[in-house]
Amino acid sequence: MKKSDILSNVYVFVILLFTSFFFSCSNADSSGDIGGIEFSFPTEHYKEALDGRLIVLISKQIETEPRFQLRDDSKTCQAFGMDINDWKPEESLQFDMGAFGYPIRNFKELPSGEFFVQVLFHKYETFERADGHVVKLPMDRGEGQQWNKAPGNLYSTPQKITINNGQFPAINIKLDQKIPPIPEPEDTKYVKHIKIKSKLLSDFWGRDMYLGAHILLPEGWDTHPDVSYPLAIMHGHFPGDFGGFRTTPPDPNLKPEYSERFDVEGYNVTVQQEAYDFYTTWTGPDFPRVIAIKIQHPTPYYDDSYAVNSEAQGPYGDAITYELIPHIEQQFRGIGEGWSRFVYGGSTGGWESLAVQVKYPKEYGMAFVACPDPIDFRAYCLVNIYEDENAYYQEGTFRKTLVPGHRDYLGNVDASLKDMNYRELVLGTKGRSGQQWDIWEATYSPVDEEGYPKRIWDRLTGEIDKEVASYWKENYDLAYILKRDWAKNGKDWENKIHIYCGDMDNYYLNNAVYLAEEILSETAAPYYNGEVDYGDRAEHCWNGDHDNGNHISRLRYHRMFIKKYVDKVHKVAPKNADLKSWRY
Known part of the structure; x- marks a missing residue:
């Protein structure tokens, strides 16, 4: 055999060996x-x-x-x-x-x-x-x-x-x-439960849709049949009961559990005790006589609708304001006038309370807003959706830094904004995770060509969509809307806006409150004449209570805000309003 033939055969052998190795490696790396x-x-x-x-x-x-x-x-x-x-x-x-x-x-x-x-x-x-x-x-x-x-x-x-x-x-x-069905709650002397079919929502969704509420009746409601009452509307996440309303002392057999978040032993016992203390306060001789409600308005995107109209979820704001609330007032003897309805809540409920006061200035008489979700989108947590190009990173010439998403009261970061969004992306595409960042899009965004909410940013890369940001600004940036529409609605917002936030809010929500406070402080003709207050080192859900820790204050929304409203109601009530009959 010629030397050239030998070399040719060796070359072919090497090629075949390499090819076999390549395909072997490729197959070993396949998902199969x-x-x-x-x-x-x-x-x-x-x-x-x-x-x-x-x-x-x-x-x-x-x-x-x-x-x-x-x-x-x-x-x-x-x-x-x-x-x-x-x-x-x-x-x-x-x-x-x-x-x-x-x-x-x-x-x-x-x-x-x-x-x-x-x-x-x-x-x-x-x-x-x-x-x-x-x-x-x-x-x-x-x-x-x-x-x-x-x-x-x-x-x-x-x-x-x-x-x-x-x-x-x-x-x-x-x-x-x-997973089995959840039983319907039972009525008691003080707590009632209602559910109504909403025509507005049923028409939008193409099927029967319902709104509900837990109703907390005041002491003496049954023995004072001629009295009509103000309506205390608590906004917030889907409630299993009326804010922990409990008619018995803490369970003596309850095993105390440690709260990692608050570093408190036996916090589960504290929760039961606070609920029982509220019951004794509510039924005692000195607590204001109002009807308190906690509304239920879950959507196919979240445990509540954020209480406003939106493209992806439908007319929830109108349905709550013009269908559910009048129904409750008629059935349970509410006064039924704008000044006599006040709203309060924390976190999601804080945003909702301010939103309905802003969106329906004449229909609600006062808003007590605790640790609200971002009320100024220049501080959408740690993202300025109008100026930043990317939500996940602070970018420089030579490096980029992950944007934090969650911290403790000392500032220790345990999750990035990217982490939080990726977790939601695993749970659902097209905004269907049922989680926080997705519901903000379902509430604030226009819909895409498929009918799902448009993304404020690309969920994989964090790149912000400025067209969507502009839509958010004009329709749901509450601080911006207050400034834009103050000349038109300022008289109906006067004396009504009260905001409370911890200065170490776990989700950096205090940053948006600072910006909103600047806008409110500059109002004139009329001046807003409300309140903005901050808790030193207080975390998420702080509600203006400077005397107790965050783990206690977050359990006292009813007793704090109902009293605040009653003390201030004369500022928003008309001259001929009945401010006496329900004060028995």
């Missing part, structure tokens, strides 16, 4: 070789095909189920999410092993070791809205839009797995558990 998850659900749970979000949860410990361990900080479990459409009973599907994950982005990067895996299916329904859009969303089922607690959702029993060097095992999971 990192294992896989096959899943199904039994006919006994559903006989029809389902749409929704499948969430795979991976945890190191099993003291609590993995579905209850997903959070923003370093103590979180791992999760991956995948949209599912037309999933039939007993049908086996493969989980997309390239699905987006939080906090680790993909399966191949998972650490080695023994873990527990659980799969949950968050069920969606189809809505044919009046605006012509057909959308798939999770209907609230009494739990307050909690994906891990929603009745009707399916989940699996946690099982143990072993991960080796990025190799996820092949497993077959049956979602054999179904």
Whole structure:
């Protein structure tokens, strides 16, 4: 054989060997070789095909189920999410092993070791809205839009797995558990519960939609049938009861539990004691006689609507103001005039209280606003949506720094804004996570071509959409609207706005309050004549109580704000208003 032929054969052999090695490496790196998850659900749970979000949860410990361990900080479990459409009973599907994950982005990067895996299916329904859009969303089922607690959702029993060097095992999971329904609350002498069908919301959503409320009647309501009362409207998250209203002392068999957030032993006992103390105060001889309500207005996006009209959620502001509240006043003898309705709440409820006072200046007589969600979008937490280009990073020439999302009262950061948004992205695409950043978009944004809320920023990159920001400014930036419309509505806002916030709010919400205070302090003809106050080192949910710690003040919204309103009501009531009959 010629030397050239030998060299040619060696060359071919080397090429074949390299090619074989290349394809071997490629196949070893494919998602098929990192294992896989096959899943199904039994006919006994559903006989029809389902749409929704499948969430795979991976945890190191099993003291609590993995579905209850997903959070923003370093103590979180791992999760991956995948949209599912037309999933039939007993049908086996493969989980997309390239699905987006939080906090680790993909399966191949998972650490080695023994873990527990659980799969949950968050069920969606189809809505044919009046605006012509057909959308798939999770209907609230009494739990307050909690994906891990929603009745009707399916989940699996946690099982143990072993991960080796990025190799996820092949497993077959049956979602054999179904979350049961939540029983309806029972009426008592003081606490009543109502639910009404809203025509405005039903027309918008293309199906029957309801609003509800817990009603707390004053002592003597039944023995004073000729008296009409002011209405104290507490805004806030979906309530399981009326703000912890409790007619008995703390359970003597209750095992005291430590509160990590407040560094307080036996905080669960404190919560029960505060609820009982409020009951004795409410029914005692010196507490103001008003009707207090906590409204229920869950949407397919969140546990409440933010109490305003919006493109993606519909006319909730009008439905609450013109359907629900008049219904309550008529049934339970409310005075039924704007000056006699006052609003209060913290966090989400703080924003809502200011929003309805701003949006409906004549329909509400006073707002007590605690630790509100961002009321000035120049400080949308730590993002200025008008000037910043990116929400996740503070960018310089040579480096970029993650924007913080959550801190403790000493300023220690345990989550970035990017972390918080990525967790929501795992739980739901198209704004369907049921979580905080998604509901802000569902409330403030116009809808996209599919009918879902437009993103204020790209959820993967953090790049801010300035067109969406402009829409937010004109419609939901409350501080900006106050300034823009003061000449028009200032007389109806006078004496009505009272804002309280801790200067170490965990979500940096005090920054927006500072900006709003500047605007209010510059008002004239008339001057706003309200109050803005800050708690030193106070965290989220501080409500203006300088005498007690944050862990106590957040439990006393009713007793603090109802008294504040009664002390100030003469400033907003007309001259012929009845300010005496309900003060028995």
